[in-house]
Amino acid sequence: MTPKPRPTYSVIAEKAGVSEATVSRVLNGDDRVDKSRAKKVLKVVEELGYKKHRAATALASGRTNLIAVVIDDDLSIFADPFWGTVTSGISRVLMENELQTLLMVTSVSSVDGPVAHYLQTGEVDGAIFFQLHKDALVRRLAKQGLPIVITGSPHAASDFVFVDTDNFGGGQAATKHLINRGCKKVAIITGDIETVAGHQRLDGYNQAYREFGRVPSKALQAPGDYSYESGKASMAKLLDSQPDIDGVFACNDLMALGAIATIEERGLRVPDDVAVIGFDDSLVAQTSRPGLTSVRQDIVALGEAAAELMIAQLRNETVEPRILPTELVIRESA
Amino acid sequence: MTPKPRPTYSVIAEKAGVSEATVSRVLNGDDRVDKSRAKKVLKVVEELGYKKHRAATALASGRTNLIAVVIDDDLSIFADPFWGTVTSGISRVLMENELQTLLMVTSVSSVDGPVAHYLQTGEVDGAIFFQLHKDALVRRLAKQGLPIVITGSPHAASDFVFVDTDNFGGGQAATKHLINRGCKKVAIITGDIETVAGHQRLDGYNQAYREFGRVPSKALQAPGDYSYESGKASMAKLLDSQPDIDGVFACNDLMALGAIATIEERGLRVPDDVAVIGFDDSLVAQTSRPGLTSVRQDIVALGEAAAELMIAQLRNETVEPRILPTELVIRESA
DNA sequence: AAACCTTGTGAAATCGGTTTCACGCAATCC
DNA sequence: GGATTGCGTGAAACCGATTTCACAAGGTTT
Numbered sequence: 001m002t003p004k005p006r007p008t009y010s011v012i013a014e015k016a017g018v019s020e021a022t023v024s025r026v027l028n029g030d031d032r033v034d035k036s037r038a039k040k041v042l043k044v045v046e047e048l049g050y051k052k053h054r055a056a057t058a059l060a061s062g063r064t065n066l067i068a069v070v071i072d073d074d075l076s077i078f079a080d081p082f083w084g085t086v087t088s089g090i091s092r093v094l095m096e097n098e099l100q101t102l103l104m105v106t107s108v109s110s111v112d113g114p115v116a117h118y119l120q121t122g123e124v125d126g127a128i129f130f131q132l133h134k135d136a137l138v139r140r141l142a143k144q145g146l147p148i149v150i151t152g153s154p155h156a157a158s159d160f161v162f163v164d165t166d167n168f169g170g171g172q173a174a175t176k177h178l179i180n181r182g183c184k185k186v187a188i189i190t191g192d193i194e195t196v197a198g199h200q201r202l203d204g205y206n207q208a209y210r211e212f213g214r215v216p217s218k219a220l221q222a223p224g225d226y227s228y229e230s231g232k233a234s235m236a237k238l239l240d241s242q243p244d245i246d247g248v249f250a251c252n253d254l255m256a257l258g259a260i261a262t263i264e265e266r267g268l269r270v271p272d273d274v275a276v277i278g279f280d281d282s283l284v285a286q287t288s289r290p291g292l293t294s295v296r297q298d299i300v301a302l303g304e305a306a307a308e309l310m311i312a313q314l315r316n317e318t319v320e321p322r323i324l325p326t327e328l329v330i331r332e333s334a
Numbered sequence: 335m336t337p338k339p340r341p342t343y344s345v346i347a348e349k350a351g352v353s354e355a356t357v358s359r360v361l362n363g364d365d366r367v368d369k370s371r372a373k374k375v376l377k378v379v380e381e382l383g384y385k386k387h388r389a390a391t392a393l394a395s396g397r398t399n400l401i402a403v404v405i406d407d408d409l410s411i412f413a414d415p416f417w418g419t420v421t422s423g424i425s426r427v428l429m430e431n432e433l434q435t436l437l438m439v440t441s442v443s444s445v446d447g448p449v450a451h452y453l454q455t456g457e458v459d460g461a462i463f464f465q466l467h468k469d470a471l472v473r474r475l476a477k478q479g480l481p482i483v484i485t486g487s488p489h490a491a492s493d494f495v496f497v498d499t500d501n502f503g504g505g506q507a508a509t510k511h512l513i514n515r516g517c518k519k520v521a522i523i524t525g526d527i528e529t530v531a532g533h534q535r536l537d538g539y540n541q542a543y544r545e546f547g548r549v550p551s552k553a554l555q556a557p558g559d560y561s562y563e564s565g566k567a568s569m570a571k572l573l574d575s576q577p578d579i580d581g582v583f584a585c586n587d588l589m590a591l592g593a594i595a596t597i598e599e600r601g602l603r604v605p606d607d608v609a610v611i612g613f614d615d616s617l618v619a620q621t622s623r624p625g626l627t628s629v630r631q632d633i634v635a636l637g638e639a640a641a642e643l644m645i646a647q648l649r650n651e652t653v654e655p656r657i658l659p660t661e662l663v664i665r666e667s668a
Numbered sequence: 669a670a671a672c673c674t675t676g677t678g679a680a681a682t683c684g685g686t687t688t689c690a691c692g693c694a695a696t697c698c
Numbered sequence: 699g700g701a702t703t704g705c706g707t708g709a710a711a712c713c714g715a716t717t718t719c720a721c722a723a724g725g726t727t728t
Binding site: 340342343344354355357358359361362386387389390391392393394395396 | 683684685686687
């Protein structure tokens, strides 16, 4: 009925014929313990299947072995499989390193909210933030010495540790693919330009143009907000002003599908009249007809990288941001 | 640089002119404290912005305020937005109730694995399991008195506390809709029949048939495994043997899209020749063309319900499993 | 041979709360 | 009016680890 009582240091110490202090030394890798006694302790620990009591350890040592994963639920968390996928990658790697994942889905907005308080008071050993909008809180936490990793590039010149997909390279590759396949007039439907990721994809698009010695026209650039509807509307606007567009790079898959809907509604064919490329290589890209050519990002790897950077920080290793490569997955749409 | 030192009971006790024991009583809602002294303590607590130290509280009280969310990563977690969505619902509700979500993405398979050990030794106050395959572990934990909630129906006659979507009702509603719109021969592409959810959806389909005084033919029942490919293949098999099928209920959206692909490849039109309904009302249902009619389940609500049942158990309230209603979202495909 | 380091060790303090227990005082009982 | 009950309270033990500190034993240095 009740959980079986766990052994404690005092039990181990007694069985191994040493003091509790020595047990602690052995279990924490203090090497100035007599080898034969250490071995004895380890044997007893093994026999008992002993594991440290988390709360007691945390109280005494000040380290909690808990890493917070903070997700701002102002974001459209619920619709997007992205976050869940990243998180599972994070959790797996942390768990392999004896760390636990504390999930906090909440509005991060206020710097003095409960989350802020929680993170500040040493309840966790580190925090991984998703898609940072307000960085005042993060900046403050970092200043207090809390190890932090951000998934998704933070704004410009900050020295946060972050992991991100190579948005620039992905946008560039997509655009180059369109040009290479013969498109003369390649438009872009951007994501939220406010976000760094959105901006980087646009930059990649522009760069590809330049590499072919062309100048990207502002008229070929339509704003979207990552939604299906916005892709549909932006495509309509683009075709209205530039009917001879023959290629589109949409900054995510959903907008790409919206664009395709508009294109087909106007009696044009994909990819023959207009080739379309999306970003994310999500489930919708794989199941749409025509199959959507898309820039794949390895989302699980993103989470794993975030966890690894966190672990490196906890070990006081110097840590560089990490940018993960993308891969263009070619299907029917381009 | 360093986190500011947190106040402790001794500080509060001194400022309020009481003992630490009294501070504890006030903060834990012990009502046999003199009102004016209690008020004084609360005032000091307020002023200092005091929050209890989690580890210390856990060590002393034996309660951790941590709820584990256990996800078996043998499952195709990474592809499916479902789990992430449920989890965010759980986390939000828990957080509103001063509980934290401990995410464990790991292989649950072994009863003696690290997860099992972790859950058994009182490191968490409760555990929420996703989609239970092996229930030996869960059964044992429950017997030890650990509060448990399962999302997704467990196998038959177990008395676990669980939350689930009304799979039966959803399947029934979808099938009835097809029959009502005039379909004479409605087939079903099942999900994994091994899972309870898959079976319940099939039962709902059969029930709808019976309500119309018809007998569901086994020949109209094709097995799938929730993948796009299996939907495609099963539909082909169905049409081969029963060319006059004019309605299909696929047990998830992905298989429904696969079915549509097959139908259209054969020169038939959706919904005019064959009407199709999916299950989940996922993103792909919303963005496919034709738009997919689908049984919506409120996934966030599922998570919230799971959290609520957990909280009820922690309060020692008696708890009934909860089945959430579905809603048929009608689009073009049926 | 005296003075000085090492090295390994255990007793005890500590982390920040919770809980038991005994005591003082007032209200209630016979 | 003395015995009984009950309430509010603080001192102190306790939860299970970590860490400081003092000390004994053995090895070096003059």
